[in-house]
Amino acid sequence: xxxxxxxxxxxxxxxxxxxxxxxxxxxxxxxxxxxxxxxxxxxxxxxxxxxxxxxxxxxxxxxxxxxxxxxxxxxxxxxxxxxxxxxxxxxxxxxxxxxxxxxxxxxxxxxxxxxxxxxxxxxxxxxxxxxxxxxxxxxxxxxxxxxxxxxxxxxxxxxxxxxxxxx
Amino acid sequence: xxxxxxxxxxxxxxxxxxxxxxxxxxxxxxxxxxxxxxxxxxxxxxxxxxxxxxxxxxxxxxxxxxxxxxxxxxxxxxxxxxxxxxxxxxxxxxxxxxxxxxxxxxxxxxxxxxxxxxxxxxxxxxxxxxx
Numbered sequence: 329x330x331x332x333x334x335x336x337x338x339x340x341x342x343x344x345x346x347x348x349x350x351x352x353x354x355x356x357x358x359x360x361x362x363x364x365x366x367x368x369x370x371x372x373x374x375x376x377x378x379x380x381x382x383x384x385x386x387x388x389x390x391x392x393x394x395x396x397x398x399x400x401x402x403x404x405x406x407x408x409x410x411x412x413x414x415x416x417x418x419x420x421x422x423x424x425x426x427x428x429x430x431x432x433x434x435x436x437x438x439x440x441x442x443x444x445x446x447x448x449x450x451x452x453x454x455x456x457x458x459x460x461x462x463x464x465x466x467x468x469x470x471x472x473x474x475x476x477x478x479x480x481x482x483x484x485x486x487x488x489x490x491x492x493x494x495x
Numbered sequence: 496x497x498x499x500x501x502x503x504x505x506x507x508x509x510x511x512x513x514x515x516x517x518x519x520x521x522x523x524x525x526x527x528x529x530x531x532x533x534x535x536x537x538x539x540x541x542x543x544x545x546x547x548x549x550x551x552x553x554x555x556x557x558x559x560x561x562x563x564x565x566x567x568x569x570x571x572x573x574x575x576x577x578x579x580x581x582x583x584x585x586x587x588x589x590x591x592x593x594x595x596x597x598x599x600x601x602x603x604x605x606x607x608x609x610x611x612x613x614x615x616x617x618x619x620x621x622x623x624x625x626x
Contacts, residue, residue: 381600381601381604381612432547433534453547453551454553456550456562460562461562462560489560
């Protein structure tokens, strides 16, 4: 049985750090060691919110993301070298959906059964930049050939509703 | 004993009704909401953690993502409570206005005034502080 395309690519690169390196270089994301937020608290609302002091959000949010509207630059062209087209599409849709509607701390998973690759996206902190645009730090995992790579990214919401990596 | 303001109380009550209430007072330990907010896992919620949670809530409540919360985006918040939070009377809440209102609750819940909330303080506030 021939190897899956993602696995072949990964083996060809030969080194475990290749995925992370490309993601960091082209997506502007930080390695886990660097961490998000430059030492600020990573935080936020995980899962469904409760009422009272700690409640204040959610309750039915989550719809309203047009599938496939992600801008190509979201996770960088480098990911295109690592994932087949279908995996990229699934991953990008998941990133867009997660950033648009998932509470901090809630992981959104994706998988492409055809290639065997999978991953997850978890917002960890939300803030507004100097221009007032929403930005979210998020953790991303990508698993190819049984190996998982993790990175931290920051994306800001664009006027057209897409999310763009900023650092 | 310091008590929360009536507007703050109304605001909290109204928002809380929208959002899947959890019986915090019946939880033996920290609630899931508390644990989710306590991102460094030290068993306490500091102001930065509370701020992060509120900012996430603000973003998710802001349906049109224009950076403000309108009364339409807070349909269960009483008009009086909304006006109390709307310090510049522009009929919408900025993140700062939202934070200012919600941090009144933080202060009200922080009974020992140490700037940090224990899960007991949160449960007491949610269960009894607004009576």
